[in-house]
Amino acid sequence: MTLEGRLGGQVAIDVCAGCQAFWFDHPGKPSLPETLRCPRCATTLRLAHDLQGNMPFTYWRCGTDDGHFISFLEFLKEKNFIHRLSPEQIKELRQNVQFVNCSNCGASINLESNSACPYCHSAISMLDMKQPQRMLEQLKQAAQPRPLDPMLPMKLVSAKLGLETSLADHDRGPEWWSDAASSGLVWAGLNVVARWLSDKLVD
Template identity: 40%
Template structure:
């Protein structure tokens, strides 16, 4: 299937769904988006959520500015509607087909929906300002001038990062809920813990510490955290 947003070919991922169903998720690396038919995002097993989390980490790159209002449903060609929603205390958005054929969601918003992302604390923003002046927005890729604020001037998203503490808790919960599934990587909790330590070091600017990878900041803080996590997973494999 071609991506509704950028028209590039999407990569198909077959994942386990509840009640033994297969769930087909289409992933677009160029525009960092996912397409779910119908309500497939709600049918993923806990192990499949972790598998998709890994797939996002392996494909993450600097997001590009885009106009989601122009995208059309790949099934019926109707214009997709911007929809705002909330999971616990986290706001996220996606573009849905008015005829219920599916939804298009950015990597950033999928991670927000699954509680893998949180806004930076005031102390983290202060520590960040000591080390860098500009960081790219994890949502749209636009530059955020830390001297002028801590939110993206283009899309309004506050600076956010991969929440390593929450990710560790979610991984533990998902592993218990999906016990017996082969999709859950037993090394992931350890890699998350190590990535959390790397994240803390990056914000504090410890001597001799290269904040994530050299290209990490260009992908935004969420992308930098995911890149570090995937690097650790590959190193430990």
């Protein structure tokens, strides 16, 4: 998949559904084992640690700066779509489900005895359903200095209100609890977004 870059030019993105990860090409670089190697220069990718607010995330970067490789979950963390559950949220979760899958390693977490993954020690996290609304607000603000469409601010406000209402209808419904128990909290949130998009396409 090729998208327009923010600074001009195009950015190629490869998506691997099997390993649930993205590869982002850096602009100006030519297009695309046991050891993770850069598909451009074949050097070993180095594990990098970073922070988005107070949320740590990791990715693998090329030593010659050709690009970086990041899993779906870590990408969502980087873009601030994931947040750790508070003790109150974990308590609410325990009242509805006993087990959830770790969003990081996939292991089963017994909520009766654990408030984090006992295997990889990742915090119990979920998709932040308010982040799409915040992104729409940022897009609205970014459009103000040079709006391409005089109606764009009104359209963004309308989209924000519609998204807030629509996601609220789906969030914490029976399907959400079922998905949370079987697939984990992050995928439950992604399924909410998928159902919302499906409803919009039908409409």
